[in-house]
Amino acid sequence: MSGSVAAASELGAIPAPPKSKRTWISRRWLNPVLVAGLVILGVMLIFVIVGPLVSPYNPTDPAFDQPTFAGPSWSHPLGTDNFGRDTATRLAYGGRTDFVIAIAGTAVTVVIGLLVGLIAGFYGGKTDALLMRVVDFTLALPYLVLVIGIIAVLGTTPTRVPGLGPLPVNVIFAIWMIGWVTYARLVRGEVLIAKNMEYVDAARVCGASTTRLILRHITPNVMAIVIIFAMADIVLNILLLSSLSFLGLGQQPPYPEWGLMVSEARDFFLRDWRMMTYPGIAVLITGAAFGLIGDGLTQALRPKG
């Protein structure tokens, strides 16, 4: 114990020499964590985009000519469910729903949060004070409970989206309404630091306009932390949608969604444990991929932290 404490304290006190690993990777973007995350995410994306295009099966209608609870085979790589539907096909369609909602939800909240945070941080004053109260309030309620409250008002009826089928769009609206808050606070904090940096003063002295200051000098410096946080946020939103569907408040049957598939498998676990295992693993792999990308980006964009 005491030996390892000493070793660790020395590690912390004296900057570690550059690793030999780093020398052959010439560019920081090629760090193994980031590459691993991108590769895993790529595989998942190909699965949910290409899967529905090549699959001969229908994801929603009961298939009476197919065996139910079938094990893996050449015609059904992941077996079939209680209605004889192909599990792999349903996972691919369901994954589409998760990806579309999580990415659409996160992308818009990033933009709103960035704008609000920039304005509040740069101008300060009453706008800023009001914003901070909204932030305090939103963070006082659990994300899930807040979304449940909004869903209670908007309803759970899915809307048909061209090319994607019925989607629980109200979940996206709920994410848009409250998701920006975290970004706004994050960006505001970063702007407050960046505002007093010498490079901003220098630009101001050179006669840069306020807009130019914000867009060309401050925004690029706060983007790193926003992008890193967005990776965690996408995972959070996938977990949110699948949790809501699991509770019956997101995607509605017979349409597939990962959380809903876990919930639907609950009565059949003793007969076929795989039905519940696959969708959970799908969420796990996707979440881990975004987690790795976030870690990798942290290493690439903030080498010091």
Added chain:
Amino acid sequence: MLGYIIRRIIVMIPVLFALTIFTFFLVRLVPGNPASVMLGPRATPEAIASIEESLGLDKPLLVQYGYFMRDLLQGDLGDSIRKKQPVTTVIGDRIGPTLFLVFYSMILAVLITVPMATVAALNKERWPDQIVRIFTLGALAMPAYWVGMMLLQLLAVKYKIFPVAGYGDGFFGHLYYLFLPAISLALAIAALTIRSLRSSILETLGSDYVRTARAKGLSGRSVFSWHVMRNSSLSSITLLGLIFVFVIGGTTIMETIFSIPGIGQLIVRGIFDRDYPVIQGVTLVIGVIVLLTSLVVDILYAALDPRVKLS
């Protein structure tokens, strides 16, 4: 110290106010006539009229809000439409299991976090650290409902080691009945706390006072327990408030899976039953609990770390 507490409470007031406005509009913004939506398609006109009157729906919004606040200050959150009981009674009956589950899972999370974060920090960049890293990455991405469901099916339904549903009797009964939901939540919490404690231990290990302590000739064990852990856990206390919010949200799912009679299950059922007064009441109560907790955490932090009060 007293000044700090008073300042902290004053900051809380506008947030409490916003909370009442949010919960107020939760019922008013329901598309269509809230009264007929609540009562469903087969409601009699008299029933609708009675709900409209009790909510004051024919009055201007500001007056309605006034009524809402007046009732709220008297501890009246309206009546549950399904259960025909005051919402305060319904929530009061069910808050115990929820709070028990929250604290249970937080304690389990601490028991998982401290050893794993310590081992990871003391073996930085070596294999124990990598294993802990993979564990946190997995635990972070694993949906809590899935973990709960798998544990339930495997350990309760299949092997019958744990009960399938309910809350149990007595303290140890609760501990036994709530173990599976608590451990599912604890894993999700630990994913967040292990990383934070690990980095704060590393930061403390590199600080001047730890070096001084070592230079004085203190043993590694004594430096670690007296200097490193004390200061590292201090910075983790601020995380407690955030985690509390997270766990309260998570109980909603666990209570539904494990049929625990708590307020999380109540709000989910409330949505299916269109029981808006219940949804409103639970949201408000959860908000108030969270605000009070963050107040306590902040005061605790200020009491333990005198530097906070200066800012």
